[in-house]
Amino acid sequence: MQKQEFRSIHPMIQQHISYARSQALARRTTVVICSSESFVQCEKNKWHKGMIIFTDRNKNKQIDDGELILLKTEKKINYGSLTWIGSASSRDVxxxxxxxxxxxxxxxxxxxxxHHNFDNNTRYKIGRMATLNKETTEKC
Incomplete structure (x- = not known):
């Protein structure tokens, strides 16, 4: 079950980044991907529960009135953990x-x-061109 869950992570992240990128270009506005359990607002460190993609016209990295939620994705990760470590300017999103x-x-x-098979520990680095690079890691 963990192996199946692990195999779904890379395509899921890639799809979300590609979708957010295309929406940012099409709408000519900042688009944010954040974690959420409630699917109403961004919540820190809830990537294992789900994600929200939204327009962020005022660039405050929060969903405000007049900003569109473009996609809500529930993701129940049960056999491992999914975390995000961002740069100083976008630590949580x-x-x-x-x-x-x-x-x-x-x-x-x-x-x-x-949680059980540490061979699946993987880092998915998002590059400057919004590309997703996958590598095994011991950092967990």
């Missing part, structure tokens, strides 16, 4: 700019850490 669809600087990395 992923921000894609409306002019390029890209993050500014180096946005950060997701970490999937298995």
């Amino acid at each position: 992923i921000t894609l700019q409306g002019d390029t669809g890209l993050p500014r600087g180096s946005p950060g990395s997701f970490y999937y850490c298995g």
